[in-house]
Amino acid sequence: MTQTPQIDTSKPHPARLYDWYLGGKDNYPPDEELGRRLTEFAPVIPVMARMNRAFTLRATRWLAGQGVRQFLDIGTGIPTEPNLHQAAQRLAPEARVVYCDNDPVVLAHAQALLHGTPQGALGYVQADARETSRILDEAAAVLDFGRPVALSLNALLHFLSDEDGAYRLVEELTARLATGSYLVLSHLTPDFHPEEASRKVHEMYRAGGVTMEMRTRERFARFFDGLDIVAPGLVAAEEWHPELGEPVEGQGGVHSGAYVGAARKP
Template sequence: MAEADFGADGIDTGRPQSARMYDYFLGGKDNYPVDWKAAEQVISFFPAVEKMAKTNRDFMHRAARLLAGRGIRQFLDIGTGIPTEPNLHQIVQAVTPAARVVYADNDPIVLRHAQALLHSTPEGRTAFVRADFRDPGRILAAARETLDLSRPVALSLVALLHLVADEDDPYRIVAELLDALAPGSHLALSHATGDFDPEAWERVVEVYRAGGTAAQVRSRAEFARFFDGLDLVGPGIQLGALWHPEPGGQDDDGARIPLYVGVARKP
């Protein structure tokens, strides 16, 4: 593993970071040579990873728009990543201008760009907290400053849980977050899977783990466990490109991108 090399802003450029690699896959510029090297390794094992990043982003947009259209006015987005427009708050506030959004991420480079996440409509509100998914208590305490947790909230964990290993018990953390939310709240998830090419994804996981990220892809059954006790919104668990697809929004290859997605309601 590369040694840490922190700049004046606290950003470690000595080893790859998942948020910066994702930014690289999306064609962004907030990444460093160490991220390029790791990202190109991932591409060599799974050439469609750039298309997967876009499929994931498109799912987030569709899920946020659907939930806002169903009357959800509050959103808690954990594992925000480097902002790319449109951001989640821009999507939901276009539907309901009074929507409130709290973003949470533990990467200092995301904090550096947090101002881009705070350009709310006058009627709505956005906030950013630097916190780790593994510290749900801190996230919830910060969220309460902006959100009314006695009313429904959409919890967005998009492309996050495949960066959390079983040793950190992500099922318990998701359950703890949901327990704090009111009935009528929703959970939106996307998650990479090795179901269709386990050897390639084993190599991809090794790249992330070598850089210090506890990556772990999961099967469809393992992904479905995150929705235990919730009511899945139709069409249920699907590959990303097949969940409420927009006409002309995906080519045929998109249906083979190994990304499970789903949205569910808390009874």
């Protein structure tokens, strides 16, 4: 494995902030400081983060149940049990999974991500999500892009503005996927919260040096242009196949504040 890039601990990073929300230890004072400011304003944020993670695991199990055996997870975050490959390989031991993130802390933990079943295969790409060609080229060492792949971009795109190329990177990634592949997304939205509260959260992220682009349902739906959205459609995270389990402690009465969806490439 290549040498770990130097970690910038001077400002928050989304992966480490998410780790803090989930009660992890792989974060630094700037991550904790922003996390504490945000949760003081909105104490439900850690529960919302767990609800998003629960959706990721449900979606992975659902995809494995549809016969998908290859997964590309971009914006992986710091490992938290169970990981995506564990959910996939529990149902399909031969599943092949590639993770991708740009935070060196995630790279430092990559070995924890790369322990799977003997029948399957795992890989890790250290790259920014916008480096689509590099991600796909390196992932091809593990994945066969001539066959269906489930592409997951969960809790990632709201950290990229339109100007940063959020829509473009989805188009570039899905263009390389075979027919029968799936795109899976979760994304924060202002639609379920008072305008003033959404504006305040947006400003707090920005003040911490983190891009935050919460999108409406209409803007979220644009990511799925040209794809066939599967049931139950574009819904709140807690409404997407709840029968698949993953209960979240403290979820009662809490809204995830995120739209989620999955779509098949025709």
